[in-house]
Structure formats: structure tokens, C-alpha cells
Amino acid sequence: xxxxxxxxxxxxxxxxxxxxxxxxxxxxxxxxxxxxxxxxxxxxxxxxxxxxxxxxxxxxxxxxxxxxxxxxxxxxxxxxxxxxxxxxxxxxxxxxxxxxxxxxxxxxxxxxxxxxxxxxxxxxxxxxxxxxxxxxxxxxxxxxxxxxxxxxxxxxxxxxxxxxxxxxxxxxxxxxxxxxxxxxxxxxxxxxxxxxxxxxxxxxxxxxxxxxxxxxxxxxxxxxxxxxxxxxxxxxxxxxxxxxxxxxxxxxxxxxxxxxxxxxxxxxxxxxxxxxxxxxxxxxxxxxxxxxxxxxxxxxxxxxxxxxxxxxxxxxxxxxxxxxxxxxxxxx
Numbered sequence: 001x002x003x004x005x006x007x008x009x010x011x012x013x014x015x016x017x018x019x020x021x022x023x024x025x026x027x028x029x030x031x032x033x034x035x036x037x038x039x040x041x042x043x044x045x046x047x048x049x050x051x052x053x054x055x056x057x058x059x060x061x062x063x064x065x066x067x068x069x070x071x072x073x074x075x076x077x078x079x080x081x082x083x084x085x086x087x088x089x090x091x092x093x094x095x096x097x098x099x100x101x102x103x104x105x106x107x108x109x110x111x112x113x114x115x116x117x118x119x120x121x122x123x124x125x126x127x128x129x130x131x132x133x134x135x136x137x138x139x140x141x142x143x144x145x146x147x148x149x150x151x152x153x154x155x156x157x158x159x160x161x162x163x164x165x166x167x168x169x170x171x172x173x174x175x176x177x178x179x180x181x182x183x184x185x186x187x188x189x190x191x192x193x194x195x196x197x198x199x200x201x202x203x204x205x206x207x208x209x210x211x212x213x214x215x216x217x218x219x220x221x222x223x224x225x226x227x228x229x230x231x232x233x234x235x236x237x238x239x240x241x242x243x244x245x246x247x248x249x250x251x252x253x254x255x256x257x258x259x260x261x262x263x264x265x266x267x268x269x270x271x272x273x274x275x276x277x278x279x280x281x282x283x284x285x286x287x288x289x290x291x292x293x294x295x296x297x298x299x300x301x302x303x304x305x306x307x308x309x310x311x312x313x314x315x316x317x318x319x320x321x322x323x324x325x326x327x328x329x330x331x332x
Contacts, residue, residue, distance in 0.1 A: 070211050078211045087153045089144050092116040100154035101172035105161050107133035119143045162220045164286040169194040171206055179205045196221050222286035226252050230292050237294040242273035251285035
């Protein structure tokens with residue numbers, strides 16, 4: 001009898017109060033769930049979820065969606081199945097594993113569907129061959145173009161897990177931080193920006209309000225450049241002997257260009273000794289680098305000196321022999 005009475009009351013309320021919205025309120029006074037009641041009470045039996053605060057109609061969290069896609073904006077959709085963002089250009093599109101403006105440590109996949117003119121720039125330079133997936137750290141911009149104009153579709157950044165390339169992390173539009181820790185200590189956060197000027201281990205968990213997808217950026221921030229020295233230079237960065245590079249550690253790389261044209265390497269003693277002008281760049285595994293320009297003036301090492309002395313003695317011997325021969329000829 002009680003169940004029948006309750007059902008009758010709901011039906012009666014539905015008939016008398018069409019369009020009424022019933023709200024469930026939690027202990028903290030916040031609305032937890034809502035049920036929109038239409039003119040036909042049967043339509044609303046069993047519905048419990050968010051409602052539009054103006055109309056009272058059931059509301060969806062985020063953008064308009066279909067079973068497979070969620071519409072992010074006019075030309076951007078999210079595929080729920082493949083977890084890809086789809087950027088449309090007319091009847092063609094680009095599928096990307098990252099959203100516009102995202103920073104990741106993993107590789108990024110890009111796939112073109114249909115015919116379009118497309119360019120990918122890495123650190124400001126156009127890429128002639130775009131690998132799939134893209135793994136190399138850098139700042140990337142994907143652009144489509146025609147004869148009259150070009151349009152940026154998306155940008156993203158790939159960093160190493162140990163990096164000095166981040167000073168401020170800015171989340172893409174529509175994303176918010178769910179938790180932030182630095183050196184295993186939880187931090188308060190109220191914006192979509194994280195200050196990473198201080199070195200440490202950062203773990204940023206964040207989510208998209210439109211898709212509901214969650215992401216994590218786990219990086220160690222290292223802004224300290226390589227601690228190397230160049231021995232053998234004077235105050236004007238000139239040398240009259242070999243120049244030795246010291247202080248390099250595992251993970252450091254070195255690039256040496258002599259006279260603006262020739263790539264050279266250090267010898268077994270970590271030295272360069274040929275006469276010329278040098279430009280040296282040492283980069284650590286975090287991407288921090290130090291540069292040094294210097295010149296090695298006229299310098300003769302021991303082997304070269306002995307070689308020249310030997311040549312000089314040989315020439316002198318030939319000259320002496322010629323003089324003696326001439327004297328003998330005159331005596332006769």
C-alpha cells in the first residue's frame with residue numbers, strides 16, 4: 001500500500017506541477033542531484049543527474065556530444081574511442097593524440113585525413129620529414145595553408161622527463177589542475193598555471209572539463225647549465241696551445257665547429273689543438289647549454305716541431321753538400 005501511495009503522489013504532482021524541478025541537497029548545502037519533472041511524470045522517473053539551472057532540463061557535462069565524438073569547438077572534436085583530438089579543415093582533418101597547447105613527455109601522433117596543405121614547424125623551423133610518432137623534444141606548431149593565407153591548427157611541446165625547458169606550465173583552455181605536488185609535497189593551486197622556475201620534481205594531474213579525460217605531467221626541473229671549463233685560454237679567449245674541456249658528465253653532449261665550417265671532435269685527452277676559430281656548445285640531458293668561442297693561435301706541438309726540425313736539417317744538409325761539391329769542382 002505504501003509503494004502504491006508514493007507512486008500515486010508522484011503522478012499527482014506531475015500532473016499538477018508540470019516542469020517542476022526537484023533538487024536533492026547534501027549536508028554541505030550543495031545541490032547533489034536533480035530530477036527534472038515534465039508534464040508526463042513517466043518521462044522523469046529514474047532520472048538523477050545534473051540539470052540546467054535556468055530551464056531545469058537535464059544537462060550534459062561539457063560540450064555537445066554524440067556517442068563517439070564530443071564537440072570541443074566549431075572545428076575541433078574529441079574521439080571518445082581513440083582518445084584523439086580531431087581538427088577539421090573543410091572536408092579534411094588532422095587527428096592528434098594531444099590537445100592544442102598541451103605539454104607532454106611522451107611521443108605525439110599526428111595523422112592527416114583527406115587532402116590539405118600541411119606544415120609542421122619544430123622550434124620555428126619547418127620540418128621536411130615529419131616522423132610518426134614525433135618523439136624529439138621541442139616546440140611544435142601544425143599549420144595548414146593555401147595560396148592566400150595559413151592557419152595554425154594546434155601547437156604542443158615535448159620535453160624530457162628531466163628538463164630545463166619549462167619555467168611556467170600553462171594548461172590548455174578548458175583544462176584544470178586536480179592535484180599538484182613538488183618533491184612529493186602537495187601544493188595549493190587555484191589557476192591553470194604552474195610556476196616551475198624553482199628546480200624540483202613536479203607532478204601535475206589535470207583534467208578536461210569538456211571531455212572528462214585526465215592527464216599527468218611528471219617532470220624533474222633542472223635549470224642548471226653544464227659545469228664545464230675551457231682550460232688554456234687567456235683573458236681574450238685566445239690560446240697558444242691545446243684547449244682542454246673539463247667537467248663534462250654522463251648525458252652531456254658537445255658540438256664543436258672550427259672556422260664556421262668544419263665539425264670537429266675532442267681527442268682522447270678532451271682537447272682541440274689545431275689553429276683556428278672555435279664555437280663550442282655543451283648541452284646537458286635537461287636541455288641546458290653553455291657556449292664558448294675562442295681562437296687557437298699559431299701552435300706547433302712536439303711532433304710537428306720535430307718534423308719541421310728534421311726537414312730543416314735535411315734542407316741544410318743538401319745545401320752544405322752542394323757547397324762542398326762546388327768547391328771540389330773549382331779546385332780541379
